[in-house]
Amino acid sequence: MRVLVVPFPWKTHLYNLVPLAWSLRTAGHEVRVAGWPDLLDAVTGAGLPGLAVGPGETPEVRGRRDRRQTSERAAAAKRAPQQGLGPLFDLRPDRERLGWEQVSRVFDDLVLPQARRSNDPMMEDLVALARSWRPDLVLWGAKAFAGAVAAAAVGAAHARVLYSVDVYARLREDFLHAQALQPPGRRPDALRDWLAGWAGRYGVEFSEELVDGQFTVAPFPEAFRPDPRPATLPVQYVPYNGPAVVPGWLAGPPRAPRVLMTFGDSVDDGPLRLLPVERVREILDAVADLEMELVLALPPQARRELREVPANTRVVESVPLPEVLPTCSAVVHHGGTWSFGGALRHGVPQLLIGRAFDAPLKFGCLERAGAGTAMSPDQADGPAVRSALLRLLTDRDLRANARRLGEETRAMPSPNDLAHTLQDVVAAHRAGRAPAVR
Template sequence: MRILFAVAPLTAHLYPSIPLAWALQSAGHEVRVASNTGLVEQITAAGLTAVGLGESTSPPAPITEGQLDRFSDALGFEAGSDFDRLWRATRYYLAAAYTRYHPDEEGRQELADNLVETARNWQPDLVVWDPACPVGSVAARECGAASARMLWGPDYFGWVRRRLIERMNDPASGVSADTDPLAAILAPVFGRFGHDFSEELLFGDFTVDPIPSQLPRPQGLRRIPMRWVPYTGAGSVPQWLSRPPSRPRVCLSLGVTGRTVQEGRDARVTAAFEAVAGMDIEVIATVNADQLGKDTRVPDNVRIVDYLPLTQVMPTCSAVIHHGGFGTFFAAATHQVPQMIVKEDLGSALNSTRYLEARGAGVVLHSDGLSAAEVGKQLSRLLTEPSFQEGALAVHADIMAAPGPCEIVPILERLATQYRSRD
């Protein structure tokens, strides 16, 4: 069987799919992973065959504030409600994800064109696509392949769609198929290949879902649960890391993707460094020069590493301080490490923090007004109070309850046979 993975050009979207690609490849299937050419090195470093779709770095088609406001009005959440907060934290991201593959003024879109052409030429039996790469669904349709979404975090896309359908079914809402903002945004992506917007194109035939069942998700979609197996990049283990730590080790990581969003010194790094100075611990800070800043004093007990796969360092850690991204969250959770999330109003953090607190597996601080004193106080709790380790064990048990990637391969084989078609 041939399986094509289609991934938006972000490592945070690529890495969660790699263990499933490994499982399918190890079962004897031909696997290729298609994305922006900038991810080819990361794909091949994981031992997978890459398909570079192009160097296109043009920004997504612009979505005006007026369009976003109309989208917000269509969703109709009560101002200040939890759902309203979640939407406002994710709306720019969702708009960018849905419009990344829009055609330009001349009707061209390099990444979309090359992905669809790859599918037509290679004729995969199954296309596994990133929700932030909706043209992956079109590629599956164009070659008659079974179509599977592959989540890398909470199903924001399904959540938004289910809310819009609910509103369109309510005559009092004023939202109808004619005013459907999601259909309007995706129409250029689907339409340029001759397809109308539809629920089938939006969601595919089924969804591979690696998020623990304890987290909320929209209902009504066919889901294949899968255990999250953390992959955080390839690299050799440094000599110093091969030796067991002589005192509690804490990892500080603010994510790889965030480096491309935030410029200049990160106040969270400064607060953390002030907090740990003088503590009898060892800190591994995976931050780069921009996040560190020119004038930040690095305490003697802090080791700066520009990049280190978290799967290498996490097994040696007693705690982790991070931004709430799901890649970091699951790397820590899989190794039963208590966590401190210093969150901003970002989508993944809004979900991971609630789950973390509900399980008692860590503490949550907000980046606004963050103080070194509070970081130090909460970090001391993580390292000394047994309840946090018990909570980390509970989260680990939640993760392990789902079938692993190798276990769902036979399911995907059956579904690919069921849904694929040939003219």
């Protein structure tokens, strides 16, 4: 069968799809990846055939625009109702739902603007590509709604592939619940209107499948899927982080319990975005007397600003996470897919310090599973991080829970297993039957 892979236009989201794309190729299927032009080097670097859809801009232009949009998103976040979102992250089965004003403003200020910026520029090219190549299956990364529209335009089966906990489906459910309680004629739905406008151009009627997919591929253990949904295919997280060279210091065993501290894409060529350099220095001083080997990944400029570090700290520019995490006793990170998923896979206790929109739900799932702890960047001072690290390194129950999650992760269907299941789902779709998913 022909499989079209459509990532959300960020390299990290593309990398999340690479193992499954390769599993489908090695199972004998034709696979192509359609992405913004500045993603194509990463696509071809992964050995996959790429097709450009969307604006032909250089990485430099994209970077300037993204930095501007980051500021815009921060301003939107301040306008959005940050207080009172607790029900969205409540893990209890009988949780309350968000109210109409809260949930509609989150969609209007955060979800829809990001969706339009990322999908509108590639929509027409992607539909034209789908009509020309006629894929049987479209796998679209979460928030890459253009993939759903293109699949519907040609009658292909399609699935949303998650990269994290499914906070956006939970948010959509709260929206629809609150909308149904509004008076008739006063039930605006900007996300529906946007997707219906695009779908209507290609003779497709709107359905919630354009938002959630015909089914969902979920990469984390059951503990991180708090809302059981029937149309879900689980798959174990298998890391791909791009080309990497294994550093020489990984050749032998660590001289002391190894702790990785990394903040992934929350760093740039200036100071840390998540934590200022002064705060990082405070944390390093607070843990300087602990018997451990702290591996701190920082970009060059931040390394220069940090200056001297304690004797138990090794500062590196980058690390190949699949190689270093199996050697670690703990990891401190911002909650990104690579570090979070890798720590789960290898049973490593985690301290999450982050502020992403999905962070509270991810944090809650981790703490409920007893495999780590979390704090906001504002809470992450020297004493707090020291206390959390000591717990990660010494709490036997916490460490056992982390190992258990690692075993559960590795016991999930592999991408190779899922490739065979997807073939059956597409066959059922062709026959007009409901996809055989659980």
